[in-house]
Amino acid sequence: AQKITQTQPGMFVQEKEAVTLDCTYDTSDPSYGLFWYKQPSSGEMIFLIYQGSYDQQNATEGRYSLNFQKARKSANLVISASQLGDSAMYFCAMRGYTGTASKLTFGTGTRLQVTL
């Protein structure tokens, strides 16, 4: 069974500062993918960044980077130079496989508030 744990229900960060959102996972699948999604107050799910379990380098997408530590089973999201528009819920998710079944398992989310 797959499990995603996000231990920070809420975080505050000042504008222009960097912030790290924690995510740990547990799986017995040899191959898996890790994702971060953003959900603003408008409700849509916005894909931010992806890391494959066999990727050697940490993923980066603009101001987002994923700090992937496979041995520790962690996949933390780092947002650099926070902006007011970054205020939202952030979900870590993992994709695993069982035969032809592929599913995304989500963590409970972290609500990020960016302040002036």
Next chain:
Amino acid sequence: DTAVSQTPKYLVTQMGNDKSIKCEQNLGHDTMYWYKQDSKKFLKIMFSYNNKELIINETVPNRFSPKSPDKAHLNLHINSLELGDSAVYFCASTRYGQGQAFFGQGTRLTVV
């Protein structure tokens, strides 16, 4: 061009009614999902379809019946709606084993 579109966006209905939510994706993906997001924002998978075949059914009451007429569509029909069914329902699609899942805008279902 919306990649994954769900209709309706809002649905308010009385207990006991039957309702459907439609989902269509134009990405050529072979895997589609339904997720339920509760009031605490927790996202839980309900169903997964791969090439129109039901692959995952996560202990969802049988009042919920998904239907996939083709690979581009996955609809959700709910019978005898209950107050506890109130939630946001998301449809999503992906190419099996590759890349991100794309989500629809969600359907906020309110049962009164």
